Amino acid sequence: MITRRTALAGAAALPATWAATPALADVAALEAAARKEGSLTWYTSHTDGEFAQAAASAFMAQYPGIKVVHIRTTAQVAYQRLLQDLKNGIANCDVFSSTDLGHDEALRIEGKFARYMPENAAALRPEYRGLDPADTYFATLSELVVLIHNTTKVKAADSPKNWPDLLNPRWRNQIAIGHPAYSGTVGTWVVAMRKLYGWSYFERLEKNRPLIGRSVNDAVSTLNSGERIVGMSTAGISQLTALRGNPVGLDFPTEGAVQIVSPSAIMANAPHPNAARLFMEWLMGPAHARLSAEAGRRPVRMDDAALTGTAAGGIPADAKVLRLSTAEIVKGIPEVIEQWRDTFGG
Numbered sequence: 001m002i003t004r005r006t007a008l009a010g011a012a013a014l015p016a017t018w019a020a021t022p023a024l025a026d027v028a029a030l031e032a033a034a035r036k037e038g039s040l041t042w043y044t045s046h047t048d049g050e051f052a053q054a055a056a057s058a059f060m061a062q063y064p065g066i067k068v069v070h071i072r073t074t075a076q077v078a079y080q081r082l083l084q085d086l087k088n089g090i091a092n093c094d095v096f097s098s099t100d101l102g103h104d105e106a107l108r109i110e111g112k113f114a115r116y117m118p119e120n121a122a123a124l125r126p127e128y129r130g131l132d133p134a135d136t137y138f139a140t141l142s143e144l145v146v147l148i149h150n151t152t153k154v155k156a157a158d159s160p161k162n163w164p165d166l167l168n169p170r171w172r173n174q175i176a177i178g179h180p181a182y183s184g185t186v187g188t189w190v191v192a193m194r195k196l197y198g199w200s201y202f203e204r205l206e207k208n209r210p211l212i213g214r215s216v217n218d219a220v221s222t223l224n225s226g227e228r229i230v231g232m233s234t235a236g237i238s239q240l241t242a243l244r245g246n247p248v249g250l251d252f253p254t255e256g257a258v259q260i261v262s263p264s265a266i267m268a269n270a271p272h273p274n275a276a277r278l279f280m281e282w283l284m285g286p287a288h289a290r291l292s293a294e295a296g297r298r299p300v301r302m303d304d305a306a307l308t309g310t311a312a313g314g315i316p317a318d319a320k321v322l323r324l325s326t327a328e329i330v331k332g333i334p335e336v337i338e339q340w341r342d343t344f345g346g
Contacts, residue, residue, distance in 0.1 A: 027119060027281055031063065033274035039067040040275035043082055044097040045075035045184060046141045046262045048217050048237055051295055058291055059282050066275055074215050075100045075184030086112065086269075094276035095283075097140065097264040100184025102330040104137040104263050113137060114266040116277055120284035123301045128261065131326070137265035140283040142298040143234045144257040144321065145189045148219065150229040151242075151249040160230055162254045163193060167204045175210035176219035176231035179346070181337045185216040185234060185260050190340065191332035192258045192322050199339055206343050223248055234260070236296035256322035259298075 034040075044052050049072045056068035073081070075098050085092050096113075098104060107113055113136035121129075121138055128139035147166075149159040160166055166175055178186035193201050211228050213219060219231035220238055224246050235250060235257070242248045264283050270276040282288055289301045324332070 027278070030274055030278045030281065034063070034066050034272070034278040037272040037275045038065065039069060040094040040270075040272045040279055041092055042068055042070045042095045042097065042279065043078045043093045044070060044072050044095075044264075045078045045099050046097045046264075047072070047295075047297075048215075051236075054295075055283075055288060055291060058287060059279060062282065062287060063278065066278070068279065074182040075103065075187075076182050079103045082107075091267070091269040091271045093267050094270040094272050095264055095266055095279050097262065097283075098184055099143075099260055099262045100187055100329070100333060101131075101261070101263065101326045102333055103184070104132065104265060105326065105330050107265070108132060108134055108136050112268055114268045114270065114273065114276075116266055116280065118277075118281050118284050120281055120301075123286075123303055124284070125300060125302050127323075128300045131261065131263055137263040138280070138284060139261050139300050140264040140280075140288070141262040141292055142300055143185065143236055143260040143262065144252070144298065144319070145185060145216070145232055145260060146235045146238065146257045147251040147253055148223060148231055148233050148238050149249050149251070150223045150226060151247040153226065153229040153247075154249075156249060159249060159251055161251050164197065164201070166230065166232075167201070167208065169208065171230055172208045174229045175205075175208055176222040176228035177210045177212055178216040178218060178232075179212050179214050180333060180340050181346075182214040183216045184262075184333070187333040187336065188260055188324060188329055189216075189232065189258045190336040191328060192256075192324055194332070194336060194339075195324070195328070196255065196322075199343075202340070202343050212344060212346065220248060234296075236292075239296040252316055252319040254320070256320040259321045259323040261323070 052070045052072040056070045059068055082093055082096060115136050117135050124139060131139050147160045180187035180190045211222060216233055217237050219233045220241050222228045223231060238248050238250050264280060266276045266280055289299050293299045
């Protein structure tokens, strides 16, 4: 049985199958082998469904004849689906991408990931290297959680500029947020807020009666409709929505936007192992990095420095960033989910 707590208890132990050096990439050979397999299935919670489709389409355009079936859900839903597959001995998923590092740690400890060293791992920025010392999962996307507001209903001067500003009674019944029991991104944000301010932050936030969706992206839709007028979401989807003419404004909190480092991994029982390896190479390659940056995500590759700033959705160069350790996320998310239910219900 795979549990979140296994990841902390066994973090130092590696299955015997990982004792050898991980296989290195041979991209030309991978492409030929992947074409024979013809397809792969990708479970992902990294982004919204639109971007997941764009990524799948870009890969298929680069590698015609290899179909990507993407199943995009929130992180906890994707994880539970994968656990159900594993419990029933079903091999559906080839590549698993989550926004909750605890999922990857638990699966790593249980030996559910293939150990593989992508050629493109060498191009990762230093801060994204060594995410998994066992070389089973790698950073393929990064996001920032920021404050957002409806620009037609909230003046820029009046919008929340830091996380405690959401506690102001003026925003009662006007806030939109996500749920940590569904979204790994929201779970990480909640752990970060608890670290900064203690759980009393959420006890006070509850008094403002926020509208709680499942995905971190739900708040953007809610602000677009005017149902709520301030909230939290990721910079990427918020900026892309604003560029399309929707009334969404962003503020990078003065005490720090919360960084989400999202990894991907190849399943040990992947039904299309060569296609999965080729897709991992692509997820860590320049084409995916460029696509991600243009949609407001933070590049994870060193050679994409030119894609920061406005090309990466206008992320300020001096934006303060809060990043939690893997251990804090693994331990913290299950804890805050329980605290959340005690405070907000549901």
